[in-house]
Amino acid sequence: MKTTISQVANHLEQTVTIGAWLSNKRSSGKIAFLQLRDGTGFMQGVVVKSDVSEEIFQIAKGLTQETSIYVTGKIVEDTRSKFGYEMQVSGIEVIHESHDYPITPKEHGIEFLMDHRHLWLRSKKQHAVMKIRNEIIRATYNFFNENGYVKIDPPILTGSSAEGTTELFHTKYFEEEAYLSQSGQLYMEAAAMAFGKVFSFGPTFRAEKSKTRRHLIEFWMIEPEMAFVTHEESLEIQENYVSYVVKSVLDNCQLELDILERDLSKLENITAPFPRISYDDAITLLKEKGFTDIEWGEDFGAPHETAIAEDFDKPVFITNYPAEIKAFYMKPVPDRPEVVLCADLIAPEGYGEIIGGSQRIDDLELMKERYEQHGLTGPEYKWYQELRKYGSVPHSGFGLGLERTVAWISGVDHVRETIPFPRLLNRLYP
Ligand code: 4AD
Ligand code: MG
Numbered sequence: 001m002k003t004t005i006s007q008v009a010n011h012l013e014q015t016v017t018i019g020a021w022l023s024n025k026r027s028s029g030k031i032a033f034l035q036l037r038d039g040t041g042f043m044q045g046v047v048v049k050s051d052v053s054e055e056i057f058q059i060a061k062g063l064t065q066e067t068s069i070y071v072t073g074k075i076v077e078d079t080r081s082k083f084g085y086e087m088q089v090s091g092i093e094v095i096h097e098s099h100d101y102p103i104t105p106k107e108h109g110i111e112f113l114m115d116h117r118h119l120w121l122r123s124k125k126q127h128a129v130m131k132i133r134n135e136i137i138r139a140t141y142n143f144f145n146e147n148g149y150v151k152i153d154p155p156i157l158t159g160s161s162a163e164g165t166t167e168l169f170h171t172k173y174f175e176e177e178a179y180l181s182q183s184g185q186l187y188m189e190a191a192a193m194a195f196g197k198v199f200s201f202g203p204t205f206r207a208e209k210s211k212t213r214r215h216l217i218e219f220w221m222i223e224p225e226m227a228f229v230t231h232e233e234s235l236e237i238q239e240n241y242v243s244y245v246v247k248s249v250l251d252n253c254q255l256e257l258d259i260l261e262r263d264l265s266k267l268e269n270i271t272a273p274f275p276r277i278s279y280d281d282a283i284t285l286l287k288e289k290g291f292t293d294i295e296w297g298e299d300f301g302a303p304h305e306t307a308i309a310e311d312f313d314k315p316v317f318i319t320n321y322p323a324e325i326k327a328f329y330m331k332p333v334p335d336r337p338e339v340v341l342c343a344d345l346i347a348p349e350g351y352g353e354i355i356g357g358s359q360r361i362d363d364l365e366l367m368k369e370r371y372e373q374h375g376l377t378g379p380e381y382k383w384y385q386e387l388r389k390y391g392s393v394p395h396s397g398f399g400l401g402l403e404r405t406v407a408w409i410s411g412v413d414h415v416r417e418t419i420p421f422p423r424l425l426n427r428l429y430p
Helices: 005-011 054-062 108-115 124-146 185-195 229-253 254-257 264-268 279-288 302-309 364-373 379-386 403-411
Strands: 014-026 031-037 043-049 068-077 085-097 169-173 176-180 195-206 218-227 276-278 315-320 337-342 342-347 352-361 396-402
Touching: 005 014, 005 085, 005 264, 014 054, 014 085, 031 054, 043 054, 054 085, 085 254, 108 352, 108 396, 124 195, 124 229, 124 254, 124 276, 124 403, 185 218, 185 379, 185 396, 218 229, 218 403, 229 254, 229 264, 229 315, 229 342, 229 352, 229 396, 229 403, 276 279, 279 302, 302 315, 302 337, 302 342, 302 352, 342 403
Parallel strands: 043 085, 276 315
Antiparallel strands: 014 031, 014 068, 031 043, 068 085, 169 176, 195 218, 218 396, 315 342, 342 352, 352 396
C-alpha cells in the first residue's frame, strides 16, 4: 500500500511503499541507514544485508543524495528517534538518479545557499520553517473565520499609495502609471464599511533600500479592518490573535520546533493580555537605558525596539506615536492631537515590529486637511474620502507582517529564511 511519512503511524507493523528522496545515508558492510524525506516528513529506513536480496542491498549502498525512489518496507516503532518510527526496508525502486547534488551535509555559506534556494527548501531546517509558516497561515484563517470576519482580497495593482510615496514600486498600466500595493488597508476600509469585520492576506511590496534582517522587498501581510471598533478594542483583538497563532504552532508543530531547537518556554509564555507602553514613556525608558540622544518626535530604529522589548517577556504594544512620524490616516488622540491612536506591536527576543495598527480618521474635514499636509491631492484618493461621506463610523485595523512573525516564532535570525523565494535588495534569483 502507498502512503506518506506523515501517515506511517497508521501503518504500524504493516508493509507500505513510500515515494521519497534520499537526503542522507550511512552504510557499512552489513547495514545501510537511509535518511528518507517525502515532503511530508523525514524518516529513517534501515536495510539489513541478511534480510534483503544482494541486489537490493547493493542498490541501497549505491544510492546518491537526492535520488528519488519508491521504498517498500515494514513500519516499526523506533523509540530512539524523535519521530518515533522507522522502516525496515525490503525493496527499493530507483525513479531517478541524482548526481553531484550541490547542497551536501557540510556547511555552506549563506549566499551559496540563497543561490540554491530552489533546492535548499528541501533541507530539514528550511522545511520546518515553511511548515511553521503554513501553520501560522492556517491559524490565521481559523481565528478570523471563528470570529466572524470575511476574507476580502484587495487589489495588488493600485493607482494610489497607502503608506507614503517614497517606497513605491512603479509599473506601467497601459497609458497610466500604477504601483504594486504597499498595503491593502485603504481598500480594506471600504470593505469594512460593506462587511463589518474583514481581513486580507496577500503579498505587499516596498521598494525600500533597507538591507536588514527584518526587511523584504516583497512580503506577505495579514490586514484585518473592523467597523465600530476603537483603538483600545483593536489592541485586544491583536493580542488574542497573536496568542492564538502561537498556541496553534505549539500544539501542531512540535517536531518542527524541535528541529529548530526553539526555546518552548519563551513561546508558552505568550498569552493575552500583552503589556502596553506609551511612546512618551518609551522615550523616557530609552533615555534611562543609555540612548541619551533620542528626542521626542523621532522614530524608533531596531536597536530602540530591541531595548524596549527586552524589559518584557511578551510582545509589547508601543502606543500613541507622534502624528508627524506616522501615516496620514491615523486618528489623533482627543485633546492631544500631536499624538495618534496607534500602536506597533514589538516581538520579544529582538525580532522587532510585527504589527502596525491604528484607529482611522473618520471625519471628512480632518481627512481632507491631512491629505493636503501630505501632498496627496490627486483624484485617485477620491473614493477613499467618500468612505467618510456616506455613514462614516469609528473603525480600526492593523497589519501583521507574516515573515517577521514566522522568524520570531521559529527563532530564525533573518526573514530571508521565512519566505520560500525571498526578494531582497540584491536578490531576484531564483
Ligand atoms: O507598519 P506597516 O507599514 O503598516 C501598514 O502597512 C498598515 N497599512 C497596516 C494596516 O494598518 N492595515 O506594516 C505592517 C507590518 C509591520 O509591522 C511589519 O511586520 C511588516 O508589516 N513589514 C515588513 N515585513 C518585512 N519586510 C518589510 N519591508 C516590511 N515592512 C513592513
Ligand atoms: Mg510600521
